[in-house]
Amino acid sequence: MRLSNRLSHVPASPIRKLVPFAQAAKKEGVHVYHLNIGDPDIKTPEVMIDVLRKWDKNPIPYSPSQGELIFLDALKTYYHRVGYSFIEEKHIQVTTGGSEAIAMAFFSICNPDDEVIVFDPLYANYNSFAVREGVTLVPVMTKLETGFHLPKRQDIEKKITKKTRAILISNPNNPTGTAYTKKEMDMLVDIVKKYNLFILSDEVYREFVYDGKSHVSLLLYMKDIPMQAILLDSLSKRYSLCGARLGCIVSLNEELMSGVLRIAQGRLASGYIDQMMASKLTEVPSSYTKNVQIEYQKRRDVLFAQLSTIEGVILPPKPEGAFYAIVGLPVADAEDFCRFLLTEYRDNNETVMLAPASGFYATPNCGRNEVRIAYVLNCESIKRSVEIIKKALEAYTKLCHSER
């Protein structure tokens, strides 16, 4: 039976495709340090977990398609607190993870084969959603040496065609950790004004900006370009709620939001329990966010200090935000090295899982010697992980020189 052509174009996730090897290692009793996936070990706020423990609603009903009223209200309060008091419930559509927000946005603003400008390396699943929604991603390259900051304006403008519908950024960036400056954001907003494009900003890591820097959100520009600005958001990282599958689309464009609501009605609703739990976000103390920020900054510093001791590792300038880094390794094929870590290498019965970076590029044949490292484990685990990576690189190099 012939399946669809488009199905064959859906890429396997570079973050998850090596999972079967990790599972096999674990079955053998090997401890695997997971630096491949942004699934933090930081605790979810207790006030949220308490919602589960005190559960008294039975049956578990559908939510309204736009979102539970109490959760929409909590999200509104959140945006007010971070400084954007013009956001009302009607500007918010609850989505099943940031993932669904991306999918809905692509569908809503692009006809099949329309183009969206992205910056390479990019969040790998943008590739997947582009195939799913029939959108062509047009990558603009950014460079490790410059901390993956945006290139010159003309490098972006020359990619704009009649089919271009939007510019999409992740800020702070997954997989690079780059937090765009005010100047960079000004430039992007100026470009979308000039060419009448949408700008999609995926700000899942909004709170995770380090060294006292502050985040430049698209929300800052939303009233200036109300028809063009679309915020994509998620609670997964902010409150360690990855498994809760909750995000949202925020826009002042009423026609867009009413179309997005019709899409949302088709899939009925996001999870009721997750929404009831996450509604408690208004009761999470600001110290929680502050402490999480301090902790990730510490982890980043440990990661970079340790990696800099490995010969041949190519480090970018320290990333300003999120909890990822793209790092060059002294290997020809980083995916093969990642597989080697999971299937062959053990140090004291432990190993490390990394995400090969090639899947984080929309441009073919890039990032072959790079990996994405998620510093989502505590400092001790990060130290130990880098120690394993160091030893494994030595073993791998020897192996490559001999039989491979």
Next chain:
Amino acid sequence: MRLSNRLSHVPASPIRKLVPFAQAAKKEGVHVYHLNIGDPDIKTPEVMIDVLRKWDKNPIPYSPSQGELIFLDALKTYYHRVGYSFIEEKHIQVTTGGSEAIAMAFFSICNPDDEVIVFDPLYANYNSFAVREGVTLVPVMTKLETGFHLPKRQDIEKKITKKTRAILISNPNNPTGTAYTKKEMDMLVDIVKKYNLFILSDEVYREFVYDGKSHVSLLLYMKDIPMQAILLDSLSKRYSLCGARLGCIVSLNEELMSGVLRIAQGRLASGYIDQMMASKLTEVPSSYTKNVQIEYQKRRDVLFAQLSTIEGVILPPKPEGAFYAIVGLPVADAEDFCRFLLTEYRDNNETVMLAPASGFYATPNCGRNEVRIAYVLNCESIKRSVEIIKKALEAYTKLCHSER
């Protein structure tokens, strides 16, 4: 800013588009009986709710993209218990509701503009997913007089073109309650064999078949047509878990399942808490299902007995399954009557919400005088609801004869 053309083709849900009117009525203090949506008042099994009350996992992590292992195992056990012991974990992909199962299946088997044969009236959201996934639904009409059972074989075959990729059924049917006979299923399977098509069977209401009849599942044919048979399933109705957003795709077609897993990786995972809760399905006593079945059969009988007392109401033969009925009303525009119920009519400060049926047809201009009634409330509430409908029809008819 121009949005996509396809966005304008996404229909509003006939089940949910009148929700703002219902909310307004409730704000006025009016009690609304919800017969518009399949959101049952039957309790979720306590053994599932207990998972929440005893929650000790923190943080809330991502699940594997295919599904939590414990949940996949529970689903496998379920299919074994209902008689299909050839189902293994690898044949199952956990989805975020039956909704996502439909979307993934459409994408996987259809190129843009490929055709899927459906039977009118149909589950309204098939229309929505067809637009989302670029699929053309080709409806074959079924009739109220014959209980919406399938038409003659040639009426189906004449709709098959070079672009036809599949036949999609909902069995037992939403919105008609029809449970297809062995003869009907044999015919469909024979057609898909002859024309080399996929067959998609949405069996969300598998357990809800009444009067001692038994359900004829696509699973019965799965080993005969392993490359062509795709089961779409959901836990929402079976365990009153609508808000938990859990379903699955089941198929023996390995190439399909590996493609579906790549799609699943793109959206990361279904909800962790929901899956952990639903994993307890293996501990739900069989008496739960039996009692639910008895209760719905009673409600159906009450609904039909009461409706038959209203002059001008056109009833189909009593549906064999699910908890819906398509019913003709003595009005020209059932949607206008549904709006009238919510915005104007009150009896002792109560009213009823129904779903206008026109949105449940893929054929334009059908079902204008019909509504879908979901008998998801207890018998007393159903009796009271029908009493309100009866009085409202009288008031509405008077109004139509005078000013409207």
